[in-house]
Amino acid sequence: MIQLVLYAMTAVGAFLAALPERIRRRKEPRLRSTWQGCLVCFGAGVIMVLAAGLARMNGQLLLGLLQGSASAYVFAAVAWLAGLVAARIKERRRRT
Amino acid sequence: MEVILAGGAGLALGMVMQRLHLHRREDVRCAVGLLAPQVLRKLLLALGVGVMFTALLMWLAVIDIDTVAAPVLDGGTLLGGVVFGAALGWSGMGPGTSGAVLGADRFFEGACAVAGCAAGALALPYAEKAFPALRGWLEGGGYTLFRVTLDEPFLFAGGFLGQGCVGLLIVIAGLCVRRAHEEPPQEAPAAAPAAAAEPEDVQEDAFVAILPGEEPVVVDTGEEEVEEEDKEDNENG
Secondary structure, X not given: OHHHHHHHHHHHHHHHHHHHHXXXXXXXXXXXXXXXXXXXXXXXXXHHHHHHHHOOOOOOHHHHHHHOEHHHHHHHHHHHHHHXXXXXXXXXXXXX | OHHHHHXXXXXXXXXXXXXXXXXXXXXXXXXXXXXXXHHHHHHHHHHHHXXXXXXXXXXXXXXXXXXXXXXXXXXXXXXXHHHHHHHHHHHOOOOOOHHHHHOOOOXXXXXXXXXXXXXXXXXXXXXXXXHHHHHOOOOOOEOEEEOOOOOOOEEEOOHHHHHHHHHHHHHHHHHHHHHHOOOOOOOOOOOOOOOOOOHHHOXXXXXXXXXXXXXXXXXXXXXXHHHHHHHHHHHHO
16 A cells, blocks of 8 residues: 555656646647557566566665665666666667 | 655655656666766766665664565576566666656556556566576575674675765766766857957058957068069069
């Protein structure tokens, strides 16, 4: 219940923080969702929750980093290295 | 009371995520790929300051160290990290930032991300049956970097001070990221040349060089003498 409230209020907080900029740029064209983006987001959400569960890091990553857990630092380092490669490949494909 | 605290923390977290541009998938992807150093710098600074303050609060016993748990480091940590990072780098969002994506411009992408996380959470109990085989290729244990708990094994001596130094190192790393990609400072535009003190003294065929803060220097180009010589040659010739 607490985690659900935290998660829901995160969206509310992001919406409220973005509100002034939205009002200021209300006449400019807004970013719109694409079906490819929706598909990528759904798949990435499933995969990441399962991967975090495999590493026993569901909800523990940030806590582990702050409290000095060795496995959290190893997980973050490995994830960043893999993310670096994936992000570079994706950006290269997007720009070509 | 806990629900109210969680709501307030979530509200603040969402605002911070929006200010850090974590709701923009492109920015997150570029930060992970070291293509947006300003975002990476903010993330490292936030993490480093958080680690330092957590170490301080643990040392002051504000945070109960009995609640600190060290997850097991084994093959699942490495394998899960690779899969998690690849998905993060490809999509540009994580389970934590999907809420911020939901509250930003691209509502439907955020909704799909939240739905994907929920689907993953529902599938997790079934996937747990296959996890022991994926974790077993590397045996390990639960460690903390420094001795910050009473009974968990630790890797280095140093206690809370060492943990705070780790946060300091992360902060320094964040500052170095900014410096490494900093553009060279642009030179200040040159001051407009001051008007000649006495314009009537300046001849038409003279080149005037004026430096800031200096008296005007009049340089005779010699063109007048050349023209006079040409006239004399023409008259004689």
